[in-house]
Amino acid sequence: MGTALIYDEEMTKYKLLWVDPACKIETPERLTVSYEALVRNALAERCISVPVREATNSEILLVHSEEYLEAVKKTPYMTLEDLKEFTLQYGDVYFHPNIYHCAKLAAGSALQLVDCVMTERVRNGMALVRPPGHHSQHSAANGFCVFNNVAIATRYAKQKYGVKRVLIVDWDIHHGQGVQYCFEDDPSVLYFSWHRYEHQTFWPQLRESDYDSVGKEKGAGFNINVPWNQVGMESSDYLSVFCHVLLPVAYEFCPDLVLVCAGFDSAIGDPEGKMCATPEIFAHLTHLLMNLAGGKLCVVLEGGYNLTSLAQSVCQTVQTLLGDPLPRLANLSGPCRSALESLQCVRSAHRQYWSCLKHAASLPPADISTKRIKLAEEEAKTEVGEEEKSTEEKVWPEPPKRFSPPVRCASVLPDDVTRPDGCKRLGADQDVNPLTASKLKDDDCDTLSRVITLVEKMEQNEICSGLALVCDVTVAMTQVVQHLTPDPVNRVLIVCVGNGKVPSHITRDGKTLVVQINSEETEDQNSKYYIPVFLKKGCSDTSGFMHAVFGLILPLGYEYDPNLVLLVRMPDSGVCDAVWQQLTGLLQSFAKGHTLVLMQENEKAFVGPTTSVLLGDPAPPLENRQAPNTEDLNVVERLRDRLQVNWNLLQTTSECTG
Ligand code: X5A
Ligand code: ZN
Known part of the structure; x- marks a missing residue:
């Protein structure tokens, strides 16, 4: 059983048509460099190439409102001025005459991937898509996202295949608030997201992205947020959260299907994330998820804005889906203090919901908030003190070729x-x-x-x-x-x-x-x-x-x-x-x-x-x-x-x- 790869050049055929510093990083090249790296490294040829399709109206309506869909439907016919105007009602997103078409293909790609995996035509797979999805909401585009690809795929899998439990792992460096809103009261979908937060000063600056948003009503415990309160997190910070939060909870949840909101803006060199985990970490994150749900793993691209880091990270992910031996992660340090602080808060917030966390240390709520203020102050100081190296200048060695013994x-x-x-x-x-x-x-x-x-x-x-x-x-x-x-x-x-x-x-x-x-x-x-x-x-x-x-x-x-x-x-x-x-x-x-x-x-x-x-x-x-x-x-x-x-x-x- 193989690995599906879903890609279509058509999704490179829209771009920002005016000046907007917030959106200029979301370019067509993100997709072309990723795909070309897969071809160059002879990974694309080892995958089963699956065609894209458009998501239908009714599939889009699994997550979005009719009014919103009807509004987006009009964008292909708008003038430049109309498009600018339309864009203004949403946050950090742009429209283009061809983006509606691409957004239907992006969502449809996620559905094709779910179809291949659920019918066991493949074991797992990755969809390289634009626009991304995890910020988009019931009636709103947001953060470069038009339709919520992974949320739609989740509802589709439940409806079409009777999947009982879906795990969504969002390793993008932004909070997929759109996914959170979609499933916060739903115990059949466990949503996990880590994200740059910096005590609510980083986009989208939401109170509900903090560790204490655990889900609502029947869904309490099924939303897990890990806020990163400092930049510069490394591979060991990510692994520590996987070992001590995500994996134990995910195995207790026992999903029938795993979807990944795979943003690679959490990798080194990314101008948005400003984190320091090397591309090899994605080989490990992928591998650690591959024994859940009998291996049913669907990886869908979200962010990733450093073209070098993005392409390397995509290759690491796909090569792992294909089953090649993993790279060694040498010289891992322990988690940094800020990461430990987040880890402790998340474990404590979830200890009442998951028996694997029952014995996690608890923090009295007051204690946490006092400490948060104290830490926020300290962290603000360090930022002013040392002039941080611009992420564009960051250099890291190219991941060594991964060798498969005969x-x-x-x-x-x-x-x-x-x-x-x-x-x-x-x-x-x-x-x-x-x-x-x-x-x-x-x-x-x-x-x-x-x-x-x-x-x-x-x-x-x-x-x-x-x-x-x-x-x-x-x-x-x-x-x-x-x-x-x-x-x-x-x-x-x-x-x-x-x-x-x-x-x-x-x-x-x-x-x-x-x-x-x-x-x-x-x-x-x-x-x-x-x-x-x-x-x-x-x-x-x-x-x-x-x-x-x-x-x-x-x-x-x-x-x-x-x-x-x-x-x-x-x-x-x-x-x-x-x-x-x-x-x-x-x-x-x-x-x-x-x-x-x-x-x-x-x-x-x-x-x-x-x-x-x-x-x-x-x-x-x-x-x-x-x-x-x-x-x-x-x-x-x-x-x-x-x-x-x-x-x-x-x-x-x-x-x-x-
Ligand atoms: C999918 C994604 C980021 C939007 C950042 C806006 N969106 N400042 O990474
Ligand atoms: Zn992102």
Whole structure:
């Protein structure tokens, strides 16, 4: 199942016809450079090209008023003077004789994408459209937007396909207030938006863009706003919000379909956003959403005004939808203080609605507002003090080409286990490095030497990921670590699922970071590099387990930045298929997808589900929507509290209150 790409040159055929500093950045080139970059990088040819169509009147009326539609319908016949006049009633938008046509195509593109994904003609896809949509409202154009493409697509998916729950992730740097207004009382649509806010001084300067607008009536809790109160936010700020807010809530929500309001004005170099996250972050944001809703992910372009940054970000997004290994995000810092402040406020505002946030720190409302005033003052001072470098001058390295090893997944399996489709078998006949073989003195020597060969081929980038059935996972894990750690550049993230002792000599020196999810309290003292997560019901509690994945494993993995991930399934772990597959899929974020999965010989039944995820299939959705065990939540929170001095990405509260 492939990736759809929707683009039509027609949507480049309108532009600003008069002088308006607020609108001059929204140009036809935004679309042409994005598409040309996809062609140049041989990504367009790997996608399934899907034609655009116009949205019909009745589809537009799913979101907009008849009066508004009728008014926009007249714009193709207006004179320049009439168009200027018409434009004046709205904020930061312009009209052109061809924009109505393009707006129908933009909305229609989003609908085509939903159709392809819902009918499973493709797995996922992206629509490159103009005009954007997320600011447009029931009866108003706004912020370069005419029709609300993603809001229309959401109502359409619910109506045509009976989709029960839709998640909308708005990573554009502006608040999609149009989307918020459309769904604020609707619990079937979870809207998440982060946006430059600067204590309500940044456009569109709305009170309702703050973290305390959580939705109304039945929809309370289903609107999540993350205000950025400073510019210059980096990749780690974005990841921290994904790990500690969006992902846990999204998995608890359990959407049937995910739509992205994909604005790339949140990337470095953008004149509107003034943020500092590099284009590679969009590979990760995309990937982190790809295991929700069985992989049904529709990405629709919104903003993005630095043509270089925009084109690079679009390529990162599409290449990830296509399933290529992710780029490593080196040298991530922790979230900045202002981001932590926002994170804490959002988590606290939503703790009453989501059981995954039940244990988030709460702030008394008065406290928050006093602090906000204080912070606003401080931040105003810093802005005057240091003359900030103009974003146009900002330079960043071009994202390195993402390389796909010739073999996506290889396995070391006993002869009686059938090799899953698409997975290369590393047999006994395979050349084994004699040096490696002679070092292994074990009954299991043959299997283990094949495992080491597999690791070597991953190091040489001939193989992306692998799976091995071994007679003792602990012995195999030790051998792999001993093989890798003499080289000073190697760092191995080891995720152990289930009970059993992890030999203490493999957790020295920071050359490995071990996270173990178990149901037995271990005597080992917690260290920075050995992190046992004790869950009451062990790995069989889906919610508790996923809570540890988002709150601990993902942030630790990002900060540690390993060059190999070892995923070890301890004997009798009790972890269910879907949870195991989710974890396996999410761990592909690290080490350019170099994951080695170790399982016991007798766990043949899990070979199929594991390789399918290693080969790029989405993990099945977690249907179990139960609240996590309170004690387990406490355990994870306490661990996070203790470890956040060592690991900045575990922080969820700002210094002064944490
Ligand atoms: C889609 C989008 C931005 C409008 C900014 C107006 N709109 N100042 O990014
Ligand atoms: Zn924007």
